[in-house]
Amino acid sequence: MKRLLLIRAERCIRCRACEVACAREHGGQSRITVVETECIAWPVSCRHCKVAPCIHVCYREAIRYDERDMVIIDENLCTGCGLCELACPFGAITMVEKQKPSKCDGCQHLVLDGKTPICALTCPSGAIVYESIEAYEKQTRISFFSPVR
Amino acid sequence: MKTGSKSKVICPFCGAGCAFFIVTKGNSLNIEYISDHPVALGALCPKGNSSISIVKHPDRLKHPLVKKGNEWIELPWNDALNLAAEKLLDIKKRYGADSVGFLASARATNEEIYLFQKLARLFGSPHIDHCARLCHAPSLVALKDMLGSGAMTNPISDLANSDCIFVLGSNFAETHPVVSRWVWDAKDRGAVVIVADPRRTITTRIADLHLQLRSGSDPYLLYAMMKVIVDRGLCDYQFVRERTEGFDDLYRWLHSFDLKEAVEFTGLSEREIVAAACHYAEAYSAALIYCMGITQHRNGTENVRACANLALLCGKVGAPGSGIFPLRGQNNVQGACDMGALADYLPGYADASNHMELKKLSRVWEKSDLPLGPGYTVTEMTNASLNGKIKAMVILGENPVVSDPEASGVKKALEKLEFLLVIDLFMTETARYADILLPAACWAEKEGSYTNTERRVQWSEKALDPDGDAKPDLWIIGELGKRLKIWGYTPRPDEVLREINRVVPQYGGITPERLRLSKNGLIWPCQNESHPGTPILHQSGRFKFHTPQFAIEDKGKIGKNNIFKLITGRLVVHYNSGSMSRRLSELFPYEPIASVSINPEDAAALGLKNGDEVKLIGESGEGIFQIRLDVSVPPKTLFLPFHFPGVNDVVTVGLDTSSRTPGFKDAECRLEVV
Amino acid sequence: MKEVFVRLDRCIGCRSCELACAVEHSQAKKLELAIHETPKPKRRVYVEYIAGRKIPFLCRHCEDAPCVKACRTGALSQDPVTRVVTHDPKKCIGCWMCAMVCPYGVIGEEAERRIAVKCDRCPDREIPACVEACRTNALVYTEENEFSEMVRKEAITEYLKGYIQ
Numbered sequence: 001m002k003r004l005l006l007i008r009a010e011r012c013i014r015c016r017a018c019e020v021a022c023a024r025e026h027g028g029q030s031r032i033t034v035v036e037t038e039c040i041a042w043p044v045s046c047r048h049c050k051v052a053p054c055i056h057v058c059y060r061e062a063i064r065y066d067e068r069d070m071v072i073i074d075e076n077l078c079t080g081c082g083l084c085e086l087a088c089p090f091g092a093i094t095m096v097e098k099q100k101p102s103k104c105d106g107c108q109h110l111v112l113d114g115k116t117p118i119c120a121l122t123c124p125s126g127a128i129v130y131e132s133i134e135a136y137e138k139q140t141r142i143s144f145f146s147p148v149r
Numbered sequence: 150m151k152t153g154s155k156s157k158v159i160c161p162f163c164g165a166g167c168a169f170f171i172v173t174k175g176n177s178l179n180i181e182y183i184s185d186h187p188v189a190l191g192a193l194c195p196k197g198n199s200s201i202s203i204v205k206h207p208d209r210l211k212h213p214l215v216k217k218g219n220e221w222i223e224l225p226w227n228d229a230l231n232l233a234a235e236k237l238l239d240i241k242k243r244y245g246a247d248s249v250g251f252l253a254s255a256r257a258t259n260e261e262i263y264l265f266q267k268l269a270r271l272f273g274s275p276h277i278d279h280c281a282r283l284c285h286a287p288s289l290v291a292l293k294d295m296l297g298s299g300a301m302t303n304p305i306s307d308l309a310n311s312d313c314i315f316v317l318g319s320n321f322a323e324t325h326p327v328v329s330r331w332v333w334d335a336k337d338r339g340a341v342v343i344v345a346d347p348r349r350t351i352t353t354r355i356a357d358l359h360l361q362l363r364s365g366s367d368p369y370l371l372y373a374m375m376k377v378i379v380d381r382g383l384c385d386y387q388f389v390r391e392r393t394e395g396f397d398d399l400y401r402w403l404h405s406f407d408l409k410e411a412v413e414f415t416g417l418s419e420r421e422i423v424a425a426a427c428h429y430a431e432a433y434s435a436a437l438i439y440c441m442g443i444t445q446h447r448n449g450t451e452n453v454r455a456c457a458n459l460a461l462l463c464g465k466v467g468a469p470g471s472g473i474f475p476l477r478g479q480n481n482v483q484g485a486c487d488m489g490a491l492a493d494y495l496p497g498y499a500d501a502s503n504h505m506e507l508k509k510l511s512r513v514w515e516k517s518d519l520p521l522g523p524g525y526t527v528t529e530m531t532n533a534s535l536n537g538k539i540k541a542m543v544i545l546g547e548n549p550v551v552s553d554p555e556a557s558g559v560k561k562a563l564e565k566l567e568f569l570l571v572i573d574l575f576m577t578e579t580a581r582y583a584d585i586l587l588p589a590a591c592w593a594e595k596e597g598s599y600t601n602t603e604r605r606v607q608w609s610e611k612a613l614d615p616d617g618d619a620k621p622d623l624w625i626i627g628e629l630g631k632r633l634k635i636w637g638y639t640p641r642p643d644e645v646l647r648e649i650n651r652v653v654p655q656y657g658g659i660t661p662e663r664l665r666l667s668k669n670g671l672i673w674p675c676q677n678e679s680h681p682g683t684p685i686l687h688q689s690g691r692f693k694f695h696t697p698q699f700a701i702e703d704k705g706k707i708g709k710n711n712i713f714k715l716i717t718g719r720l721v722v723h724y725n726s727g728s729m730s731r732r733l734s735e736l737f738p739y740e741p742i743a744s745v746s747i748n749p750e751d752a753a754a755l756g757l758k759n760g761d762e763v764k765l766i767g768e769s770g771e772g773i774f775q776i777r778l779d780v781s782v783p784p785k786t787l788f789l790p791f792h793f794p795g796v797n798d799v800v801t802v803g804l805d806t807s808s809r810t811p812g813f814k815d816a817e818c819r820l821e822v823v
Numbered sequence: 824m825k826e827v828f829v830r831l832d833r834c835i836g837c838r839s840c841e842l843a844c845a846v847e848h849s850q851a852k853k854l855e856l857a858i859h860e861t862p863k864p865k866r867r868v869y870v871e872y873i874a875g876r877k878i879p880f881l882c883r884h885c886e887d888a889p890c891v892k893a894c895r896t897g898a899l900s901q902d903p904v905t906r907v908v909t910h911d912p913k914k915c916i917g918c919w920m921c922a923m924v925c926p927y928g929v930i931g932e933e934a935e936r937r938i939a940v941k942c943d944r945c946p947d948r949e950i951p952a953c954v955e956a957c958r959t960n961a962l963v964y965t966e967e968n969e970f971s972e973m974v975r976k977e978a979i980t981e982y983l984k985g986y987i988q
Contacts, residue, residue, distance in 0.1 A: 020199055023735065049916040121182045141869060144928065
């Protein structure tokens with residue numbers, strides 16, 4: 001099963017280590033934002049949708065899947081039209097400058113740690129995980145029926 | 150170090166002791182995570198993630214500076230050190246060695262701190278202390294007395310093995326973010342998490358039961374719980390019988406303890422207290438995490454004793470998942486205590502007022518007539534300066550102008566000194582008062598060992614050379630010692646660690662070779678070279694109950710005349726006195742100023758909106774702050790983050806008698822609309 | 824409305840429900856053919872072994888379902904009458920918000936398209952496949968009040984056994 005960047009939002013302590021680490025890895029601009037409400041916080045970044053609206057909408061085919069099934073924008077082909085920013089249901093794409101869409105790229109450049117994205121590597125509470133849906137859901141089920149209680 | 154290389158370092162911030170690699174490539178630095186590191190599985194909080202930006206920060210001091218009038222003049226090292234030594238020797242001649250106070254850093258390496266306290270004592274002064282005095286000195290005193298050791302009893306990751314986690318006075322999700330993972334892992338296994346905190350914090354979100362008690366009423370909560378446990382027969386009688394002493398006195402005291410009155414004082418319901426007590430006592434394994442909310446009171450030591458009493462009563466010590474977890478604040482404050490940079494302890498927690506212990510140390514240091522302790526503590530040193538008893542101070546990497554209570558008094562005290570030598574990375578608020586300011590190398594620019602809150606001693610490698618002329622503290626202390634005629638040469642870290650092996654029994658087997666080869670350091674006590682270290686303490690031995698002696702002073706002023714309870718605490722993106730975090734552009738934009746959090750109802754009653762300015766007036770100081778409406782702050786209470794200068798100006802508090810720790814959390818202030 | 828109730832004391836962990844669910848959602852609807860199919864049919868029931876107990880997890884078709892609220896495209900929706908939460912693969916973009924908010928962890932991944940799969944309460948059957956397959960009647964398909972009544976009756980019967988002897 002392919003691994004995905006998934007969130008366990010109840011664990012998010014809005015420390016913003018993910019934002020700091022992502023910014024460091026991507027020249028000062030973080031592609032992940034912690035959105036905080038009164039009772040929960042959620043680190044929002046590209047969901048690397050399997051049927052991505054941004055890919056669908058990009059008439060230049062500048063957005064494609066890489067070998068990890070992560071959604072990657074090719075800046076060389078990008079015209080800066082901003083349609084992907086509009087299409088994304090999660091607001092995960094920001095047109096920082098013309099022709100420079102800022103979006104999580106799953107830390108393509110990392111070669112170590114099995115290319116685990118930096119947010120998942122650094123999250124102190126384990127709110128951001130890089131695992132398959134099957135592993136994630138299995139963990140949810142097991143935690144649901146915890147024995148001690 | 151070659152460029153394009155990797156060096157394993159310990160994070161320079163909190164006491165969690167996370168490790169990571171600094172990767173150097175040309176002039177740039179990057180971080181590589183160590184995903185199997187036991188403390189946090191490689192994770193780093195936002196401070197750890199920004200730490201490499203400290204190394205080449207433009208504010209870094211690069212040359213020794215001497216103050217001439219209002220200006221700083223650069224001086225070569227030899228001249229600066231000679232001048233400093235000259236001044237100190239002069240003051241020693243005119244007023245005696247005990248007129249000089251030494252403040253050690255809780256973030257230098259073990260070797261540096263050890264050499265610094267050795268310098269102070271060989272110089273002839275008993276006045277050596279550091280900022281543990283402001284935070285966990287009550288833990289040192291109380292836990293050492295009752296359990297034999299003043300440190301955290303189990304590793305952080307062991308929290309995942311607990312079936313009940315009881316948190317008092319700690320906002321660990323904010324202060325030690327990496328602890329959250331293990332608490333969540335325990336919760337996923339079914340553990341019950343109980344958090345006692347007067348505020349709603351990011352940590353209380355994890356709680357199954359949030360005991361929102363009145364600030365400072367912790368001992369009433371704890372003894373109420375103990376009374377419930379005893380009355381319902383939920384004590385671990387076997388443990389009490391076989392492993393403790395003094396139960397009978399505690400039992401008698403609990404018998405006459407008025408439960409109803411205590412429950413009322415805490416502001417909680419009896420049902421909540423009974424629930425907490427039963428969960429903790431009946432759990433197979435239970436952890437008790439505590440921090441500043443327990444220690445920073447005039448009853449700080451009594452509060453810690455109450456925590457230990459509860460743990461002993463229920464037998465929740467000395468097994469996986471069962472332990473007492475005082476979370477230490479700085480990356481080497483545990484080491485600084487172990488190395489004896491304390492007014493009342495010699496290295497290895499020998500009593501500084503004990504002649505036999507001093508004699509033993511004299512033999513190793515080959516000098517008789519070591520000064521008899523206890524010396525002045527951090528706050529007593531500044532008071533002593535105002536009283537003319539302390540004429541000079543040597544401050545290594547501490548920032549009392551920001552960290553100490555009654556900061557205005559601290560400023561006057563430093564101004565009054567005849568000579569002040571400060572060694573630091575930056576021109577901090579305290580460094581401004583120095584007569585001589587020496588530039589120190591930061592943690593990435595030197596090697597040495599650090600001891601985290603788990604008692605884990607880890608070796609931190611040197612990643613690169615410092616820019617400019619900054620030097621490691623070890624070199625500075627060594628060279629100063631030469632010129633003070635205390636010793637003949639400046640030792641290297643390995644040599645100092647070997648002496649530590651001989652002097653500090655807990656570090657007996659923590660040799661430089663073993664540390665360098667070990668993957669994850671060694672956990673003391675580690676008495677000899679074949680000892681593997683001791684992750685879980687107190688698996689055997691007998692412990693002492695303590696018969697409570699506390700009285701809570703409730704002056705009854707809160708609520709009248711706009712007098713508010715003032716709680717100072719931490720923010721996740723900042724670190725202690727903020728000298729590093731307020732300079733990092735990755736961090737301070739999240740929280741650029743000290744805003745005072747106030748309950749919206751209180752604000753409405755005063756006609757205040759978000760962002761309005763108010764004046765907070767303490768007994769001996771005041772300050773103007775912007776307000777922030779916050780429902781998580783209880784009524785008639787204010788919260789201020791202490792990472793900013795000016796906050797502690799408002800805080801005037803008494804000291805805990807046993808540990809001489811200021812009762813920061815007892816602070817009150819008057820609020821005036823500006 | 825009928826729900827699928829789980830009687831934990833009766834589950835023996837045989838996983839017949841899982842098998843039946845996958846077969847029901849295959850093209851051939853026969854076990855011997857389904858196992859050779861591509862894409863591989865996926866179960867929507869999960870039997871977990873937790874601390875010595877066997878616990879089947881099925882979609883609860885929650886009121887105020889978190890997955891429906893989290894779904895940005897409307898692929899997940901709740902029938903106003905039957906209260907069954909259905910998933911429309913045509914609208915699914917595979918963002919996995921549903922999987923992250925589901926408290927029971929019962930959202931799965933389709934083998935080929937890699938979008939979500941979830942229990943649909945077997946709309947083509949009288950009784951859901953998992954319930955029919957369950958050998959011990961650990962899975963019960965009935966209305967809430969009938970289930971409570973059944974549990975009460977069983978409890979009293981056990982209780983009275985002591986007296987009848």
